[in-house]
Structure formats: structure tokens, C-alpha cells
Amino acid sequence: MTRSDSRSLILVVDDDPAHRLMLKNLLEDWGYRIEEAEDGDDAVAFIQRGPADLVLMDVRMPRMNGIEATQAILSYNPAVPVLIMTAYSSIPSAVEALKAGAYDYLTKPLDFDALRLTIERALEHTHLRRENEELRGQLARLQLPEMVGRSPAMQQMAEMIALVAPSEATVLLTGESGTGKSLVARAIHANSPRSSRPLVEVNCAAIPESLMESELFGHEKGAFTGADKARRGRFSQADGGTIFLDEVGELSPPMQAKLLRVLQEGDIQRVGSDAPVRVDVRVIAATNRDLQNMVAQETFREDLFYRLNVVTLEVPPLRDRVEDIPVLAEHFLARFAEKNRKRVKGITPGAMDLLLKHPWPGNVRELENVMERGVILLQGDYISEKELPLALQKLAPQPPPETAADSSPQRDLTDLTLAEMERRAIFQTLEETGGNKSEAARRLGITRRTLKLKLKKYQEESNT
Template sequence: MTKPASILIVEDSRSLALTYVVYLQDQSFSVSTVETGQEAKKAILKNRPKIILLDLKLPDMDGLDILKWMNSNKITAQVIVITAHGSVSIAVDAMQAGAFDFLLKPFSKERLVTTVRNASKLIELETIVEHYRDNSNSKAVGDFIGESAPMKAVYRMISDAAPSRASTFIMGESGTGKELCAEAIHLHSPRKEKPFVALNCAAIPANLIESEIFGHKKGAFTGASEDRDGAAVKADGGTLFLDEICEMPMDLQAKLLRFVQNGTVMPLGSTDEVKVNVRFVCATNRTPWEEVERGTFREDLYYRLHVIPIHLPPLRDRGNDIIRIAEYLLHRYAKEEGKDFEKIGPSAISALMAHDWPGNVRELSNVIQSAVVLNEGPDLKGTMIADLVGRGRRRRDQLSHAQTESKQRMTVHQDDQEVESIRPLDQVEREAIEHAIALMDGKVRKAAKALNVNASTLYRKMKSWGVDPV
């Protein structure tokens, strides 16, 4: 059970101090009071309170002097300054000096309790960060950072999958670390001394991807000025990682299937097969079986590659791993940029934990790097990242609002006749395909090109309709 936060009230008016004590008596806090600055310093050194209610006007010194003294002695506490209405500018100076919040006299019980509770919650977050900082013996594998339950499940899957030769299929949203997972599998496998070759199927033009995988001979196509080994040959004995595999063209999927089945490749422009021994690891940010049902991914290839599935959780489901990763990135980028950042402040921790991270670790990395470049340390504060973490949320809110308005407009203007005119999608699709084939004088491949789909897709559709493609 977490020990209640200790509170020190620094107030020269005994009646006001007792009023604050009464306000807080039902909140399970340990509360003590002092009346002067010198007494405050002694109490702070002796008891190390977690929260300090500090009146800025004391009989022997200014409250700002106590704040400066705490900073110079590296004494950490959540300081809530108390001031009169005419001293708001001084309260702002106190906030810039490191105070957590300020209260203007007179204030209500609810205002005091809410402010103290907020300070207490930030202390709990700081405690979490310290816990993860001190427990550096993480059970993470490879370059992963984090000890959340979802990631521990991933680590177990990696450890179980690594010794095997079975093909592994990694799934997860963009930015969750699918390539890190593939590298971890390779580094924990018997093939770790052999090459790890990664190929992003979405980043290579369709007319070049076959050559990138299987290689080519000189003169195989325009620009092929010399023989070149593909990724399959380069990965011989090791691991071939095919990222975004669901983006691979259907005709190339057939050749990949043959490679998976036989362990042989034929470079473009060659008549000789090359025997290679690779372990296949694939990844996608889509749902593979949905792609099979949609007709964009071969079912037989799916079963060959989807032997060991590993699901990487989104960052929003990883709890306090967000802070561990952010700390690592903060130190890394601070070193790269020559900045003096040392730690993540409570307000920044709160902002990081509140964001849902649609871009996952890639988005978090971008936010931390931008904050480091644009600001100075030693603490990363919430104000430094507020706009950065808000961009994605604003874009999503705008999109959601636009979609809602669009739906409302459609609902208002649709009448019963328009609703009845809607036809099943498969019927519309068949009519479009048959119309295209008719315009192309029955030539299926020309129709497929005009429709911007693979010919195999049209053949498969026609077969399902009971139509002879010939």
C-alpha cells in the first residue's frame, strides 16, 4: 500500500494554517505546520515532505528564497505557493522557479483539496518512473524496452520461436517495432552468426521487387548492367525478413510460394535455380486473413508463412513502458543534440501517459526528438510536448468531426427511394468486371489492367461465378 504523502504548511498566520489543516484532515495526508522561513528549511531537511504549501510572504524571508534554496540543494517536492490577489506576477515567478501550482487567497476547501490531490498523483507517477529506472535488469529481448504484461508475452513468444526454423508472422500497427521483433528472433536463433536481410515490400516499386528478392543476370532488363544477388541469396544461412508482405503483388506471391516450398530461387534472366537456406520472418500492419478473404493475399502462401504468429501490442496498451521508452529516447537525443536533458518532469509524464499514441513508438520518438531540439533541459516539461502530442489528436478529432457531419448530411438528404436503390457490392463488382471484359473484346488481362487489379483476381472471381475464363 502506498504511504500517504506528507504535507508541510508554511504559513505565518496560525489561524489560516489551522484552517488548511482542517480542510485536509479527511484526505489521509500527514500534515505539519511552521510559521517562518528558517523553520521551514529545518523541517524540509529533517522530514523531506512530498508536498509543501508555501506562503510567499513570511516574516523573515520571501517564499521565493525558499524555492531557490531547494533548487540549489536539489531538494524535490511539489510546492504549491500561496499568495494574495495583488501578487499574481510573483506567483508566476514562483512557477517558473519550479513550483507545481499556486493558490490565490482566499480559496475554498475544494480548490485546496483538488490542487493537493493533483500534486499527490504526480508524486505517484514520479515514484513509478523511479521504480522503472532502478529496476534496469529488464527481461526484454533484443532492443525492446518495457516490462508490461503484453510485452512479456511477446518476449516469451520470441524466445519460443527463435530456435525453430518455422516461418514467423509478426502483426501489429505501424510503429510498434515489427523489425525489432524480427531482429530479436534472429539474434536468439542458431542463425545469429549468419546474415539478417530485411526487405520492405511496400517501399520497392512493383517492377523491381522480384529482382530485389531473387536477383538478376546481366541484361535481364533495361539497366541490368551486371549480375546481382537478391535478398534471398544474401540471406543464405540466415534470416530473410519480408516487411509489409501483404503489399506484395499477386504474381510475385506465386514465385515466393515456390521459393518457400522448394528452397530454390531463379534470378531474372537465368535458367538455373539456386539453392538457398533461409528462415522466413514476415510482418504486416494489416490482418493477413482478411487480405486472403479480400483476394489480395494467396491462401496457400498464408498457410506457409503464418506458422508462428506474434502480435505486437500498440503503445497505448503498454502502460508505464511509455515512460521507460521516453526516458531512453530523451537521453539518446540529448546526447546526439548536445543538450543537458536529464529526466522527464511530472507534468510531461502526465501528458505522455494521457496521449493514445496512434503512431506508437515511432510517434513517441518523433515527439521526444522534437522537444529536445526545440528546448533546453535539464527537465523535460509538459509545456515542451503539449503541442507535439496534440497534433495527432487534433487531426483525428477533425477527421472524426468531418465524418460525423458527412453522415448527418447524408441522413438528412436521403429518402426511401435512394435507400432502395442501393445494390449489393458483389453485384456491382461483377457488373463492373463483366463490362470491362466486354469493352476489351473478352481479353481478361487487358480488362484487369484497365481495372488496376491482377489478372489472377479476375480469373478467381469468374471461377466463383461459374464462368469459364477461357
């Protein structure tokens, strides 16, 4: 039997020929390719000759037992999942095998339904891990180390970055707060001819209007009270490189006019000086606002919009790339476990189910906050439902009422739209924080302004 067959190859390891034959026939009926080994030595030798997709192995065997074989197999190839079969009386041995790295264990006599589900889960886990490794390789080649995801939306984003980065075009990044626009900006710069020069990031919403001109363009000594020395602005700091203007929609009309002049003329004018200074800067801007609507309302300059909107990349919200949630959660889990010096083995299926059901109004930033909270509160080995915020815990399935008479029926969460789930999560978080909008916004991973805009939208909807 060759290993070029596309079906998954399972190595069955058991010193009992009859039990081995039974498993071979059963697994072949389920569509798998089967190879056999009589003991641990033979199993290790097989894996060293070539990989199997999964090893199903008894724990008690002559020569090399299942635990020793598991250690040897995973030492040679850590990517092969090993399932251990053990009698009820050998549970301590099975636990020892798990410590040695086995994926899971099954007790004899085997429950065939449980066996089938465990095999499918192990193979799916291995498949996802290989996909993630391939994706990480692609992202590493593109120099996108901080961008994590395997969804079609993220693949398309990576392709767009590869196309846009080598050019000198101004890029406008759009998308909701917390989607990772700053990571996309860094990726564009890292893959551009300017990558060896500075990337200067400016949050336009965080700088007071009175200081914005000086912050961006610099000032001369004595230009205003307190200007006891000349200062280079952010554009001068980014000369030869890239400047990232986050929340560009927050700029005032006078600052919009000054930014337009820089884009048109390629020079800046420091506060307190009449002399223009040439700068060679690529501009990447980002906003979570609808700039076209702002243009229509005359709160954003149309000419500046078209100068910024040479190439537009929309960063998708997390609810539109649900496939990325497990990968992102594991990524943040590993980061915060290392940061907090904790050994965390993973996330329970129940907790992952809640992460997948949550609408994530705060997007990736909210998920990051949730995982950091979970690691900090964790006392065991796995993040479970109890380490998640209350807003997520309430998404867990509730037991049905005992009778229809003593309880009103509850609407099934699966009937809710994503917008309704987002609204529910926001109001639940506000309830938990006693109406404190700043704290609610922090927990949701969104800005206070974004929260106020959403609440205003809900109020308008209720009045219509």
C-alpha cells in the same frame, strides 16, 4: 509518524503556526499524512532526511524564503512537487517560484476546493511520472527504447516480445497501419540471439513487382537489361540476422511461391542463376490486411500463411490504448522540440483533452504527425488547441444554442462510437483538403490505400 504509511505525505511549510495548524487539520481530514516545517531551512533539511510526496509552502518566511527553498528542494530531489502559497500582492514572487521549478501556486486566502484539486493533480502527475520511469526502466532492460506506453495492452505486448524474441520462430505481426509494427519487429530482433547481426527491413508495398525478386534474392551480372554487375539481395544481406517483410500481404502470387520456398528450404536463388544459395535468416512479417480472408478468397497462399503464422502478435490500435496517448504525446513533443530547437514546456489540458477524444484512424503515426505539426507552429510555451489540426479542434465542446428555435440540436460526441468518430475525422480531413486523398491520408497518418479501403467500406455501408 512513520513514512511507511501508504497515504500521501505532505510537508506543510509556513512560519505562521495558526495557519500551519489550520492546513494540517484540513489536509488530515482529506486523508493525507502531514509533517510541518517553520521555514525553508527546516523544509530542505526534512527533504534531505527522506522524501515527501508533496511540499505545500508559503513564499514569505524568515531565513530561507519559499523561492530559495524550492530551488534547494528540487536541486536535491527534482521529483518532489512544490506548491507555493502567496498573497495577491506577491504574484511576481509566485511567478519567480514557478521559474524556480514549483509545480503551481495558490493565492491567499486559500480557496479550499482549488487547493484540493491542485494537490490531487500534482500527486497524480507525480504518480504518472514515477510509473513512466518504472516502465522506461523495464523497457530499457528489454531493449525496447522506442516503444512508449503504460497501458495493459502495451505491457502484454512487452511480455510477448520477451517470450518470442529468444526463439527462432517466424513471427507474423498484424494490426492497422500506423500502430508501430516495425517497432515491434525491431524489439524482437534486439532481444534475440541474432541482435548482433543485421536487421534488414523491406516494405513489400513500396517495391515494384518487376523488381521484387531481384530486391529480395539478388541477381547475377547480365541477368536482365541494366544488370551490369551482380547484386546481393535483402535475404543475403540479412544472413545470420533477421529480415522484416512489412506489408507481406501485397506480394504477388508468384512472389508468394518464391518466399514459401525460402521458408521451406532455407535457400534462395538469384535472378539469372540456377544455383541455390543457403541463408540463415529469421523472418518477421507484418500486414494490415486480413490474410485469413485473403486465403479464403484465394489471393494469398494458404501454405505460406501457415508458414508465416507460427507466432502471431496483434499490435493494438491507439484507440484501444487511450492511456498511452499522454505519454506518447509528451514523447513526441520532446523529440520534435529538440529536433526543431524549440523550448516547449508541455501541452495544455484543453489540447490534451482533444487528443484523448480523437479516434486516431492513423494510430500512433497520426499522433506523431500531429505533435510535429504542433511544435512547428507553436509560438508560445505550450501546445494548445490552436496548434492542433482542424479535425481535432472540431472535437472541442461547442457552446449550447441560445434557443431551441434558432438552432438544430447537435449530437453529443460522447454518444458516438469510436467507428463513427473515425469516420467523422476522415470526412472532415477530406473536406479540409478539398477531396485530395493523398494529402488527407498524409494528415491522418495512414496510407492512401488504407484511406480508399475505408471510403469503400463507408460507401458499401450506405448502399445497404
